[in-house]
Amino acid sequence: MNKTNFGDYLNKSKSRKIYKIFDQNLKREFSYWQFRKLFKSYTWQSDVHELKVCTQNDGTIEQIWIDKANQFGVAVTWKDNSIIGFVMRPLINYDAIKNETTLKYAVPTTDCYEVFWGGDNELYNYHYLYPHQRYAIDLVIKENHKTYKNLGKVNADYFCFGKDIIAPANGTVEKVVNGVQDIDSKVKNQLASQRGVTTEKINNAQTATYTLTLNDGNKKVVNLKKNDDAKNSIDPSTIKQIQIVVK
DSSP states (O other): OOGGGHHHHHHTTOHHHHHHHBOHHHHHHSOHHHHHHHHHHHHHHOOOEEEEEEEEETTEEEEEEEETTSSEEEEEEEETTEEEEEEEEEOOOOOOGGGOOSOOOOOSOSSOOEEEEOSSSTTTOGGGGSTTTTTOOEEEOOBTTBSBSTTSOSGGGBTTTTOOOOOSSOOOOOOOOOOOOOHHHHHHHHIIIIIOOOHHHHHHOSOEEEEEEETTSOEEEEETTSOOGGGGGSOGGGEEEEEEEEO
């Protein structure tokens, strides 16, 4: 199937044709009749959709379709000719004008990057729902549609690692911290290498958490979808067990 034809099925509310393209794992999550009920409700409320984003990421293709009223959107993840990820939702629109700053910022790099997450709705940019992250952007460097070489298990495998980072604006350095352990990266690398769970699947999952059980018996639940520097301040030697849930 030509992936650009998906828009015809979406705009003409062809739920059965779309469901047939789902891969078997996705079909196990819900029946056709469950999907049809949700899909009909969605298309009844939304306007005609247009393809806004189409990008390749390590063997998958990500499409984002937004309706003309900018009120609803659909994110589709393709592998070969099957849909392996599907999200449809109303979009929350915040009034950006009230939050505009008079300061001018530059992109904090002299290299050529791709904006992986960034934009004014949660399908373009998962940061958007959180006020302190709303206009953040995630930058990556890709070669042959991949952000890393080898297995991507160590930082040096990633093409952006070691690149110069410059200040986005003039300012004063208040504090420098070294030696912070990136627990998130280790968890995500384990998910990718041992379970085949990619970052895209994590972001599209309803639940994506891991529970840190510490040596003293205390526990901390971490949301893989949210940035929380506090979780990386934990001394790895104090962690007894990590339990991961992505579904």
